[in-house]
Amino acid sequence: MDINFLIILTIIIPLAGVPLILLSRNSPNLREFITILTASILFLTNLLLTINTLGLSESKTFVIVNFFPGGSIQLTPEPLGLIFGLIASGLWIVTSIYSIGYMRGKNEKNQTRFYCFFALAIAATMGVAYAGNLITLFIFYEALSLSTYPLVTHHQSESAKQGGRTYLGVLLTTSVVFFLFGIIWIWSITGTTEFVSGGILENEINPYLTGILILLFIFGIGKAGVMPFHRWLPAAMVAPTPVSALLHAVAVVKAGVFSVLKITVYTFGVENLSSNGASEFAMYLAAITIVAASIIALKQNNIKKMLAYSTVSQLSYIVLAAMIVSSNSIIGSTLHIASHAFGKITLFFCAGAIYVASGKTEISQLKGIGKAMPLTMAAFLIGSLSIIGLPPTGGFISKWYILLGAIQQEEFIILLVLIISTLLSVAYLLPVIYLSFFLTPDSKIDHGEAPTAILIALGISVTLTILLFLYPTPIFQIAKFIGN
Amino acid sequence: MDLILSHINYWVAIALMMIGFYALIARGNLIKTIIGLNIFQASVFLLYITFGKVSGGTAPILQKNTELYSNPLPHVLILTAIVVGVATTSLGLALVVKIYESYGTIEEDEIAKLDAQEEN
Amino acid sequence: MLSQLPALQVVIPLIAAPLCVILRNKEISCLVSQAVSIVSFLISLILLQQVLNQNVISYALGGWLAPIGIEYRLDILNTFILVIVSGISSIVTIYSKKSIEHEIDSEKIYLFYTGYLLMFSGLLGMSITGDAFNVFVFIEISSLSSYAMIAMGKDRRAVSASFTYLVMGTVGATFFLIGVGLMYAMTGTLNMADLAERLPKVYETKAILVSFAFISIGILLKLALFPLHLWLPNAYTYAPSVVSAFLSATATKVAIYLLIRFGYTVFGSDFVFIKYPTAEILASLAIVAIIVCSLVAIFQTNIKRLLAFSSLAQVGYIILGISLNNLNGLTAAIVHIFNHAISKGALFLAMGCIALVIGSVKIKDMEGLGKKMPFTAFAIVIGGLSLIGVPLTAGFISKWYIILGALDKGWWVLAILLLLTSLLALVYVWRIIEAMYFRSSENVYKINEAPISMLIPMYVLVIMTIYFGIETSFSAGLASEAAKFLIGT
Amino acid sequence: MSLEIYIDLILVIFLAITGIAVIYVRNLFAVAMLSGIYSLLMASIFVVLDAVDVAFTEAAVGAGISTILMLGVLAITGNREKVSNKSPILPLLIVICTGALLVYGTWDLPIFGDPNAPVHTHVAPEYIANTYKHTGMPNIVTAVLASYRGYDTLGEVGVIFTAGVGVLLLLSRRKTTNKLNQKSKSEDQS
Amino acid sequence: MKHHIVPRVIAKLFIPGIILFGLYVQFHGDYGPGGGFQAGVIIGAAMILYGLIYGLNDLKKVAPSNIIISLIAFGFLLYAGVGIVTQILGANFLEYGVLGHTQKEGQHIGIILVELGVGITVASVMVIIFYMFAGRKN
Structure with missing residues (x-):
């Protein structure tokens, strides 16, 4: 099929899902069938797109509309975007299955609204993945923030609204003040915002200005969660768990780090950055975030909060890897988007499963729960291993490449940071396993495993985590295109 | 001295204007505000007419044996402006009546007080 | 026939006004207003087409050529303004019927439409004319009719607001008159093109500086730039919905057009921006306006008032664009005149729907509106997003250009400040959205959606808000053509 | 003189x-x-x-x-x-500033009555010279008002018309409500 | 003042004179000072005087407010209508030359007509404003 057609389809399919979901609001079964069907078709479309595109020697651009003279909304399928598109659409299927179990298990209200905005968020994510220039990226980035807001405030309680305000406030503020400013600045320097292999800023400005611009983007893309603009992530924890999974693993945060990566590669250019060292400062900023967020995670008792801070830390791995700017670290960074996605979604699914089955939300309550929910907790173990970066999980591979990149660029402080943070992640994740399997519960446990739909979803995500370790080749192959 | 003599007319117009302007902004009574507006505008008209005067000229109505006429254009403009002024005045007065009927007063600060009460 | 169009542009609505009085029928006068607005809109589009072909159209009224007689002078800028004013008027009049019947005594409806038509033709006359004194006359037509229109609001505060507006508006017009008088005294002419030619010879005189000052202050009073804005919030809040919508979308915009016209064409940008620090003064006033008025807007409980303060802030953006005196800045100003007209128009029309259905525009009465009046609520969301400048809405385009303009001028701190201030808009818009969608109302009684005859015109504006956020060759394209024409590149 | x-x-x-x-x-x-x-x-x-x-x-x-x-x-x-307790200082200040600005502006205005001022050498002479030729009227002011600048005068009539409509809008009363008002008034009194 | 005989008699004598003077001013404006606007004011003032002396209701019998309202519009329409007519005759708006056989004649006709329009509108607006204000007193 024609690539242009496929690429526009990736956005239209989830959008088309919205009215269908709305129409079927009176029949939950049909509604959720449509959700999963849309998700599956979307994934297949992405797959087709990937296969069709990789054969081409140069990327094709599809212009949706000419915005104003010289600026347009356009989509370009390129390797980085394809990987992200595949991950996001694939995990949408899994999350949908999971949501069905969760939402029905908890008897949530406003489920139709939930599925609608979920689909909208995915459409926006697809736009971020295939954005062909900075303007398009920005537009879909904002659309993603707005479409996930109703999801975060789903409960409509006072705390949900508070969390929603922080969420939207931080994300929009950073994006409008820094991100947009950076984009317009680049436009006024170069007259274009196109994503071009090798970057568009070569020889245009001096390293200091480049450094400032990088900072504008790192801070501007608040979704990447680099400190001090990470507050929205824990605040968004008021959302239902599938939303947290969506935010933290599938769409929002990944859209953030993905944007950072994309801008590094296609706007600044890897060669350009590695030669002038403009990214140094941003790199240390990411390093600080990694360590600081891990320490905060260590102190959390609420499972979702702990996972949130773990996400903040893990995201900065990706940013850090991008800022190291070597071919290996870029590959590592790309892989880490995938491996963290699979690992973290597993962990969130587990947290949700525990909540649905037992109503527990705090780590200290989990004593002995492993016996009642062995499958869930086993999945938790696999997820943890991936986050820590141990075999047999995808996390090992991605971390390995980041380390290689750091060595390649002789960034030994970074190496040290990576080691410390690995130890810290062991320290905040393993106690959960320990508690649940080796301690006796305070009170009698009278519940079993989570609903089947949840378990199916968990099974898929665990499988993906391990598969990424066993067969990293496909993603690795695509990632290699980026390095060139 | 020459400057004073040749410009005194303008300054007089300006002084009158400012008297009107002061009555307009300093007085709290709505009718006085309107009268201030009238005086202010009438003095602006004087400034215009002053521009149009030619020494030794006569009114711009063509007559035999007359060569020098004052400039008719400012007169025309001011005729229009006077009409505009009276239109504004009558509308303003209509508003005053309306205000009196709904507030029972035409003093600015009392109206403001009543409005503030409503706000709370 | 085609050559007579410039005159007809103003004369048709002007003649329609007395016709309404003679016919004395509310249904017919409503129809007449609608027909006249649409005809004007079509005329303005044809004129736009002509202007694009031949740059400038001049029409000699009474057949007397320019400095002797009064001239209509159309270029891209004011034809664009004509299109905006008459387009908005078409939508507003189509919308108006139900809203007016609800808010105005039925015996007075024909007079109301008469006043409306006068206001409309006054604004058209201000935009189209090429004669400085004629501007004054039409300012007064539009002002006097808007005083009367505003006073028709149901709340008694409408009357006192109207009186304040009358006083400040007349002072503004008189200042303008003084300025024109001084210009006339120094050049002997009232025709704008002629003035532009003759003024450079007397640039050095004090009289011209003072004349510029008075004209600017007069216009700034009309366009309500902080701190000369005191009349506007109450006027917009208590006026009938249709009037608020029309005035907010067009009246201040035409005043802004006058500022551009006098600044760039009559006095010339060399005089205004290079000889004197006008840019700095205007820009600082504009920034204060944006910040202060946005902050005040955040704390309003009456949404119409909130929108009024938001309008004041948006006027600040436009003035800022003008003060930048470069292509991007001026483009931003002109395109924002257009973009703000459509999005603010949509918002005020939505307020009209709410006033009709609920009878209140207080924020606490709008809770849970998202479910009860989904279409109106959604219109408010889109309009609000455009005020913030969210991408894919018209507001974003203006923001983009104004920041480019600030960067071109090297004022990058200003650029950041501008982006920050759009967050203030986010706060006040979000208060409305949160109330509508994320609070459930305590009132249990059933509310219906507004009538379809009001929803359709409103949605025309809503769709335009989105359309012109995506496809900008009409709005931004024309704006940048006009800016190029003014700057002379 | x-x-x-x-x-x-x-x-x-x-x-x-x-x-x-x-x-x-x-x-x-x-x-x-x-x-x-x-x-x-x-x-x-x-x-x-x-x-x-x-x-x-x-x-x-x-x-x-x-x-x-x-x-x-x-x-x-x-x-x-x-008696208003408004402080006169701010208005006075505004008035003085405005007045001073205006006086400053008159500094280099042409001398009062100078026949060579721009006002008397551009546009106006043409009215004086041609009015009779064009319109056959001796009163130049009327000719300029109604013909040369007839459009301004149309606007002027428009303003007057607007004022009339405005006053009607503001003050005209419905006959029915009039009676109602009187009724309610009489009820109040009783 | 309804019951004072002296003003009533004086008014009876004066009002026709004032109106006559108004008409003079109206139609003599081409030659001397005056024109439609001044004439309108004078005639309006005469009618107001009548109203003040004989009472609002008497004046309303002579000049019913409906007719006056229509006259406001009519005067304005007359003015603008002259413009439209010149347009129909192929000239620009308000280009009176085409109204007559010669330029001068056309100008003359045009000016008289528009001045008449001004006079009618002004006089009737004055009267209607008086009606509105006087009607408010009770």
Whole structure:
């Protein structure tokens, strides 16, 4: 099929899902069938797109509309975007299955609204993945923030609204003040915002200005969660768990780090950055975030909060890897988007499963729960291993490449940071396993495993985590295109 | 001295204007505000007419044996402006009546007080 | 026939006004207003087409050529303004019927439409004319009719607001008159093109500086730039919905057009921006306006008032664009005149729907509106997003250009400040959205959606808000053509 | 010539006195009369300055119609101005600044009555020279008003029309409500 | 003042004179000072005087407010209508030359007509404003 057609389809399919979901609001079964069907078709479309595109020697651009003279909304399928598109659409299927179990298990209200905005968020994510220039990226980035807001405030309680305000406030503020400013600045320097292999800023400005611009983007893309603009992530924890999974693993945060990566590669250019060292400062900023967020995670008792801070830390791995700017670290960074996605979604699914089955939300309550929910907790173990970066999980591979990149660029402080943070992640994740399997519960446990739909979803995500370790080749192959 | 003599007319117009302007902004009574507006505008008209005067000229109505006429254009403009002024005045007065009927007063600060009460 | 169009542009609505009085029928006068607005809109589009072909159209009224007689002078800028004013008027009049019947005594409806038509033709006359004194006359037509229109609001505060507006508006017009008088005294002419030619010879005189000052202050009073804005919030809040919508979308915009016209064409940008620090003064006033008025807007409980303060802030953006005196800045100003007209128009029309259905525009009465009046609520969301400048809405385009303009001028701190201030808009818009969608109302009684005859015109504006956020060759394209024409590149 | 100046000066002094009196007198009837007198004096000055048409109008409007209207309104609203505790400092400051700015602006205006001022050398001479040729009317002001700048005058009629419509909108009463009001009033009294 | 005989008699004598003077001013404006606006004010003033002396209701019998309202519009329409007519005759708006056989004649006709429009509108607006204000007193 024609690539242009496929690429526009990736956005239209989830959008088309919205009215269908709305129409079927009176029949939950049909509604959720449509959700999963849309998700599956979307994934297949992405797959087709990937296969069709990789054969081409140069990327094709599809212009949706000419915005104003010289600026347009356009989509370009390129390797980085394809990987992200595949991950996001694939995990949408899994999350949908999971949501069905969760939402029905908890008897949530406003489920139709939930599925609608979920689909909208995915459409926006697809736009971020295939954005062909900075303007398009920005537009879909904002659309993603707005479409996930109703999801975060789903409960409509006072705390949900508070969390929603922080969420939207931080994300929009950073994006409008820094991100947009950076984009317009680049436009006024170069007259274009196109994503071009090798970057568009070569020889245009001096390293200091480049450094400032990088900072504008790192801070501007608040979704990447680099400190001090990470507050929205824990605040968004008021959302239902599938939303947290969506935010933290599938769409929002990944859209953030993905944007950072994309801008590094296609706007600044890897060669350009590695030669002038403009990214140094941003790199240390990411390093600080990694360590600081891990320490905060260590102190959390609420499972979702702990996972949130773990996400903040893990995201900065990706940013850090991008800022190291070597071919290996870029590959590592790309892989880490995938491996963290699979690992973290597993962990969130587990947290949700525990909540649905037992109503527990705090780590200290989990004593002995492993016996009642062995499958869930086993999945938790696999997820943890991936986050820590141990075999047999995808996390090992991605971390390995980041380390290689750091060595390649002789960034030994970074190496040290990576080691410390690995130890810290062991320290905040393993106690959960320990508690649940080796301690006796305070009170009698009278519940079993989570609903089947949840378990199916968990099974898929665990499988993906391990598969990424066993067969990293496909993603690795695509990632290699980026390095060139 | 020459400057004073040749410009005194303008300054007089300006002084009158400012008297009107002061009555307009300093007085709290709505009718006085309107009268201030009238005086202010009438003095602006004087400034215009002053521009149009030619020494030794006569009114711009063509007559035999007359060569020098004052400039008719400012007169025309001011005729229009006077009409505009009276239109504004009558509308303003209509508003005053309306205000009196709904507030029972035409003093600015009392109206403001009543409005503030409503706000709370 | 085609050559007579410039005159007809103003004369048709002007003649329609007395016709309404003679016919004395509310249904017919409503129809007449609608027909006249649409005809004007079509005329303005044809004129736009002509202007694009031949740059400038001049029409000699009474057949007397320019400095002797009064001239209509159309270029891209004011034809664009004509299109905006008459387009908005078409939508507003189509919308108006139900809203007016609800808010105005039925015996007075024909007079109301008469006043409306006068206001409309006054604004058209201000935009189209090429004669400085004629501007004054039409300012007064539009002002006097808007005083009367505003006073028709149901709340008694409408009357006192109207009186304040009358006083400040007349002072503004008189200042303008003084300025024109001084210009006339120094050049002997009232025709704008002629003035532009003759003024450079007397640039050095004090009289011209003072004349510029008075004209600017007069216009700034009309366009309500902080701190000369005191009349506007109450006027917009208590006026009938249709009037608020029309005035907010067009009246201040035409005043802004006058500022551009006098600044760039009559006095010339060399005089205004290079000889004197006008840019700095205007820009600082504009920034204060944006910040202060946005902050005040955040704390309003009456949404119409909130929108009024938001309008004041948006006027600040436009003035800022003008003060930048470069292509991007001026483009931003002109395109924002257009973009703000459509999005603010949509918002005020939505307020009209709410006033009709609920009878209140207080924020606490709008809770849970998202479910009860989904279409109106959604219109408010889109309009609000455009005020913030969210991408894919018209507001974003203006923001983009104004920041480019600030960067071109090297004022990058200003650029950041501008982006920050759009967050203030986010706060006040979000208060409305949160109330509508994320609070459930305590009132249990059933509310219906507004009538379809009001929803359709409103949605025309809503769709335009989105359309012109995506496809900008009409709005931004024309704006940048006009800016190029003014700057002379 | 010198007589003209003296008349001018005396009139101007009277004007200033009237103006200041308007500010300080608190009886609004008196103020309305004073404003009428102000207009009459102004009209006299206009005559001195050759603007007979303007003088005629100012006298008819300022001294006549405006005064009648004011008196009419005062009959409704009462004629005492209350003592205001507004501080006069800010208005005074504004007025002084505005006045100073204007005086500054007049500094290099052409000398009063100078026949070579731009006002008298551009556009206006053409009216004086051609009016009779074009329109056959001796009164140049009428010709300019109704023909050369006839469009301004159309606007002027538009303004008057607007004022009429505005006043009608504001003050016309429904006959039915009138009766209702009277009813409710009588009920209040009883 | 309804019951005072002296003003009533004086008014009876004066009002026709004032109106006559108004008409003179109206149609003599081409030659001397005056024109539609001044004439309108004078005639309006005469009618107001009538109203003041004989009472609002008597004046309303002579000049019913409906007719006056229509006259406001009519005067304005007359003015603008002249412009439209010149347009129909192929000239620009308000280009009176085409109204007559010669330029001068056309100008003359045009000016008289528009001045008449001004006079009618002004006089009737004055009267209607008087009606509105006087009607408020009770």
